[in-house]
Amino acid sequence: MGKPTGFMEYPRLERSYAPVADRLSHYEEFVIPLSDEQMQLQGARCMDCGIPFCHQGCPVNNIIPDWNDLVYRGRWQEASKVLHSTNNFPEFTGRICPAPCQESCTLNLVDQPVTIKSIECAIVDKAWEQGWIQPQIAQQHSGQSVAVVGSGPAGLACAQQLARAGHQVTVFERQERIGGLLRFGIPDFKLNKKLIDRRVAQMRAEGVSFRTNVKVGKDVAVEQLRQQFDALVLAGGSEQPRDLPVPGRELAGVHFAMDFLRANSRLAQGVPGAEAGLISAKDKDVLVIGGGDTGSDCIGTSNRQGAKSVTQIEILPRPPEKEDKALTWPDWPNKMRTSSSQEEGCERLWQILTKEFIDDGQGQVKAARCVKVEWNKDDQGQWQMSEIAGSEFDIPCQLVTLAMGFVHPVHEGMLKNLGVELDPRGNVKGDTEGAKAYHTSLAGVFAAGDMRRGQSLVVWAIREGRQCAQAVDIYLSGSSDLPR
Numbered sequence: 001m002g003k004p005t006g007f008m009e010y011p012r013l014e015r016s017y018a019p020v021a022d023r024l025s026h027y028e029e030f031v032i033p034l035s036d037e038q039m040q041l042q043g044a045r046c047m048d049c050g051i052p053f054c055h056q057g058c059p060v061n062n063i064i065p066d067w068n069d070l071v072y073r074g075r076w077q078e079a080s081k082v083l084h085s086t087n088n089f090p091e092f093t094g095r096i097c098p099a100p101c102q103e104s105c106t107l108n109l110v111d112q113p114v115t116i117k118s119i120e121c122a123i124v125d126k127a128w129e130q131g132w133i134q135p136q137i138a139q140q141h142s143g144q145s146v147a148v149v150g151s152g153p154a155g156l157a158c159a160q161q162l163a164r165a166g167h168q169v170t171v172f173e174r175q176e177r178i179g180g181l182l183r184f185g186i187p188d189f190k191l192n193k194k195l196i197d198r199r200v201a202q203m204r205a206e207g208v209s210f211r212t213n214v215k216v217g218k219d220v221a222v223e224q225l226r227q228q229f230d231a232l233v234l235a236g237g238s239e240q241p242r243d244l245p246v247p248g249r250e251l252a253g254v255h256f257a258m259d260f261l262r263a264n265s266r267l268a269q270g271v272p273g274a275e276a277g278l279i280s281a282k283d284k285d286v287l288v289i290g291g292g293d294t295g296s297d298c299i300g301t302s303n304r305q306g307a308k309s310v311t312q313i314e315i316l317p318r319p320p321e322k323e324d325k326a327l328t329w330p331d332w333p334n335k336m337r338t339s340s341s342q343e344e345g346c347e348r349l350w351q352i353l354t355k356e357f358i359d360d361g362q363g364q365v366k367a368a369r370c371v372k373v374e375w376n377k378d379d380q381g382q383w384q385m386s387e388i389a390g391s392e393f394d395i396p397c398q399l400v401t402l403a404m405g406f407v408h409p410v411h412e413g414m415l416k417n418l419g420v421e422l423d424p425r426g427n428v429k430g431d432t433e434g435a436k437a438y439h440t441s442l443a444g445v446f447a448a449g450d451m452r453r454g455q456s457l458v459v460w461a462i463r464e465g466r467q468c469a470q471a472v473d474i475y476l477s478g479s480s481d482l483p484r
Contacts, residue, residue, distance in 0.1 A: 003044040003045075003072060004047060004048050005047075006041070006044030006045045006046070006047065006072070007045045007046075007047045007107055007112070007114075009044075010041045010042070010044055010045055012042070012045065012112045012113075012114075012115065013034060013038055013041075013042060013115065014034075014115055014118060015031050015032060015033055015034060015115075015118050015121075016031075016032045017030055017031060017032065017340055018030040018031075018032060020343065020344050020345070023189065023344075024303055024304055024344060025304075026189070026304075027187065027188040027189050027268040027304060028188070028189060028192065029095075029188075029189060029190070029191075029192050030189060030340075031095075033118070033121070033122060033125070034118065034122070036076075036122075036126075039071060039118070039119060039122045040071055040072050040073075040074060041072075042071075042114065042115045042118065042119055043068040043069065043070075043071035043072035043114075043119055044072040045107070045114050045115075046064070046065050046068035046069065046072070046114045047106070047107070049065075049106040052064060052065050053104040053105065053106060053330040054101040054102075054104050054105050054114075054116060056104055056330060057100040057101040057102075057103060057104025057105075057330060057332075058100065058101040058104075058459070059100070059457070059459045059460045059462075059463045060086050060087045060093075060459055060462055060463045060466070061086055061463075062083065062086050062087055062101065062120070063082050063083075063085065063086060064101060064114075064116055066082050067079040067082045067083050067119070067120075067123060068114060068116070068119060070082065071119055071122070071123065076123060076126050076127070076130075077127070077130070077132050079123045080123050080124065080126070080127035080132050080133070083120065083123050083124065084124075084127075084133075085483065086483070087459075087462060088156070088157045088160050088161070088199075088462060088465075088466065089153065089156070089157065089199060089462060090120050090121070090123065090124040091121065091124045091125065091128070091195050091199075092153065092182060092191065092195065092458055092462075093117075093120065093458060093459050093462070094117055094118075094120040094121025094122075094123075094124060094125075095121060095190060095191050095195075096186060096190055096191055096458055097117060097457065097458060097459045098293075098457065099116060099117040100332050100459075101116045101117075102114070102115070102116050102117060103329075103330065103331075103332055103333060104329070104330035104331075105330075108325075108329065108330075109325055109329060128198065133202070134202075135202050135203075135205035135206045136164050136206060137205065137206055137207065138163065138164055138165065138166040138206070138207065139166075140166050141166045141167075141168070142165070142166040142167050142168075142476065142477060143168075144167050144168070144230040144231075144476045144477075145167065145168040145169070145170070145228075145229045145230050145231075146159075146162050146167050146168070146169050146170070146229055146230065146231045146232070146233060146472060146476075147169075147170050147172060147225045147228070147229040147231070147232050147233070148162075148169060148170070148171045148172070148233045148235055149172050149216050149225075149232070149233065149234050149235060149236050149414065150171075150172075150173065150180055150234070150235035150236035150237055150449070150451070151171050151172075151173040151178045151179060151180050151183075151210065152179070152180025152181050152182060152235065152236075152237050152449060152450075152461060153180070153181075153182060153449070153458045153461040153462050153465065154235040154237075154448045154449025154450070154451075154461035154462065154464050154465035154468070155171060155180065155233070155235035155236075155448075155449070155465065156171070156178075156179075156180075156199070156200075156203070156465065157461070157462045157464075157465030157466050157469070158233055158235060158448055158465035158466070158468050158469045158472070159171050159203065159208050159465075159469075160203050160206065160208065160469075161465070161466055161469030161470070161473075161482050162469045162472060162473065163203065163206045163207045163208045164206060164482075165469070165473045165477075165480065165481070165482055167472075167473070167476065168207065168209075169207070169208045169209065170208075170209040170210075170211060170229070171208060171209070171210050171211070172211050172214045172216050172220070172225075173210065173211065173212045173213075173214065174213070174214060174215045174216070175212065175213070176212055176213050176271060177212060177269070177271070178196065178200050178210055178212065179193065179196040179200075180237060181237060181458075182196055182458070183196060183265070183269075184261070184262040184265040184266060184269075185258055185261055185262065185265070185294075185297075186261075186265075186297065187261065187264070187265060187268075187297050187300060187301055188265060188268045188269065189300060189304070190297070190300075193269055215413070216413075216414045217413035217414030217415075217416075217417050217418075218413055221417070222414050222417050222418045223417075223418075226444065226445070230444070230476055231444050231445075231446065231472050231475060231476060232444060232445045232446070233445075233446045233447070233448060233468060233472060234414075234415075234420070234428055234440070234445065234446065234447040234448075234451050234452075235447070235448050235449045235451060235461075235465065235468075236409055236410075236414070236451050237409065237449060237450045237451055238406040238407075238408055238409050238427070238450035238451060238454055238455045238456075239258075239406060239409060239410050240406055240407050240408050240409060240410050240411070240426075241256045241257070241258060241402065241404070241405070241406055241407070242402075242404040242405050242406060242407050243256075243402065244289065244354060244402050244404065246354060246355060246356050246357065247355075247356040247357070248356045248357030248358060248359060248365065249357060251357050251359055251363060251364060251365040252363050252364045252365065253364050253365040253397075253398055253399050253400060254357055254365050254400045254402070255279055255399070255400065255401055255402065256401070256402050257288075257290070257294045257295065257297075257298050257401040257402055257403035258294070259279065260279045260298060260301070260399075260401045261294070261297055261298065261301060263277045263278050263279045264278065264279070264301050264305070279399070280305055280399075281301070281302035281305040281306070281307040281310075281399050282305050282306040282307070283306060283307075283308050284307055284308055284397075284398040284399045285307070285308050285309045285311070285395075285396045285397045285398055285399070286298075286302045286307045286308075286309065286310045286311070286397060286398075286399045286400075286401070287311050287312075287313070287368055287395055287397035287399070287400045287401070288302075288310065288311070288312040288313070288346070288400075288401050288403055289312075289313055289354060289368075289400065289401070289402050289403060289404060290312075290314065290402065290403030290404040290405065291312060291313075291314030291316070291348070291350075292403065292405065293339070294403040294405070295312055295401075295403035296339040296341040296342055297341065297403075298401040298403055299312060299339075299341040299342055299344070299345075299346045300339075300340070300341030300344060302399075302401075303341070303344050303345055303346075307399075309347070310345065310346040310347070311346065311347045311348075311349065311395055311397070312342070312346050312347070312348050312349070313348075313349045313350075313352040313354070313370065313395070314348070314349070314350050314351075314352065315351065315352060315353055315373065315385070316350065316351070316375075317350055317351055317375055318336065318350040318351075319334050319335050319336045319337075320334070320335055320336065321335065321336045322335060322336075323335045351372055351373050351374065351375070352370050352371075352372060352373070353370060353371050353372075353373045353385075353387065354368050354369070354370055355369045355370060355371055355392070356368070356369045357369075357400065358394065364398065365397060365398065365399075365400055366396065366397070366398065367394040367395060367396050367397060368394065368395045368397055368400065369392060369393075369394050370392070370393055370394070370395055371387045371388065371391055371392045371393075372387070372388045372391035372393075373385050373386060373387050373388060374386055374388055405455055406450075406454075406455040407425075407426060408422075408425055408426030408427050408454065409426070409427060409428065409450070409451045411426070415428065418442065418445070419442075420440045420441055420442055420445060420447075421440065421441035425454055427451065427452055427453065427454050428440055428447040428451050428452050429441060429447075429452075430446070430447045430452050432464070432467065437467065437468075437471045438452070438464070438467065438468040438471040438472075439471065439475075444475070446468050446471060446472055446475075447468075448461075448464040448465050448467070448468035449461040449464050449465060452464065466482075466483070466484070467484050469482055470482040470483070470484050
């Protein structure tokens with residue numbers, strides 16, 4: 001694959017970013033791609049490693065060495081076909097996926113992995129530019145219908161596959177625009193929403209219907225959907241945020257991260273009336289609680305809004321600067337990572353526990369009282385956290401975003417009305433293998449994505465949506481030609 005000696009001949013090159021001062025002035029994407037010629041040489045670095053561990057690292061099992069080789073040889077259209085054979089939306093994953101495939105690359109043993117994510121993005125962007133991506137309209141129709149609740153990556157992938165199998169698919173979305181987390185949860189500077197609109201247009205041409213501003217369980221009864229459609233897919237995501245029940249939590253200025261991000265994304269996308277719901281960081285000291293991707297998005301958004309300062313705290317210890325390859329490879333390692341948003345400006349603190357939020361006397365938060373913690377193993381070898389006596393301190397803040405992840409899907413409304421069985425973590429219960437893969441406890445009702453597996457990556461949601469589509473197709477038709 002590629003050029004057998006390419007990894008020795010060509011240095012590793014990655015996409016670059018626009019200068020911080022430039023990109024903080026807008027909400028557009030700021031990644032600077034490599035040229036076609038540079039990208040072809042990066043494809044040449046994919047050596048004939050024997051066992052492509054990148055397949056194992058990629059949740060959708062992208063056939064990475066094949067399309068790397070095709071790019072190296074300038075056969076971009078064929079590369080697009082191979083790429084789309086496993087991934088419905090590579091323009092999304094090519095921008096926002098953390099790329100576990102690259103961590104699994106054999107060349108990562110010497111910290112020089114193939115730039116898989118950049119190549120993937122270049123392939124699909126060129127495919128759209130050249131008009132190679134067209135609607136794949138089913139030649140025969142089954143006469144059966146499917147309702148998909150949720151238009152995030154799992155719901156969209158499932159809907160597109162089922163439409164291509166000949167079923168009539170309707171997607172229900174509670175927000176005013178299609179895309180779920182992709183639309184309003186991920187900032188525009190990481191994912192231009194025109195990319196979503198382009199895919200939605202393709203799906204409409206393939207026969208998928210979309211209904212927005214519909215809250216299933218409120219605006220339309222879930223039992224009505226079960227009666228109206230031959231199958232029902234639950235793909236609403238894991239949207240119940242993890243809260244921080246400490247004194248002062250009720251103060252003005254303390255928000256869930258997703259509420260902050262959604263409000264700003266609506267304004268950036270020109271949603272009518274968005275100005276009234278904006279949560280602004282302008283001229284404020286911002287505290288971001290949580291060190292993951294959502295926390296990083298809060299940092300990038302705050303800086304673009306003109307925050308006075310941004311501090312991000314994490315309760316866990318600072319990760320090591322470099323992983324021990326002998327212990328971690330080819331699995332995803334715990335190591336220090338710095339996002340583009342963190343590079344734009346913030347102070348990062350580890351092993352910090354929030355004790356309370358302090359009132360300014362008028363019901364507005366003015367600071368967070370914190371304490372340093374340490375982590376030690378108990379007699380059973382389990383990590384235990386303890387506070388360090390005398391280490392209390394205050395962090396000034398007039399805006400706090402709680403970015404500590406999500407615990408499970410929202411139970412009130414649709415799930416409670418449906419009466420579907422949940423797993424011990426509060427997700428919709430369902431297996432991924434066997435004859436009942438993606439089936440719930442109710443006949444004809446399926447679940448995929450974060451609603452079934454819990455908070456995860458966009459690429460995992462796409463995988464589950466595709467596999468769920470095959471399970472639904474088998475349920476409706478007795479067999480399926482859809483890939484798994």
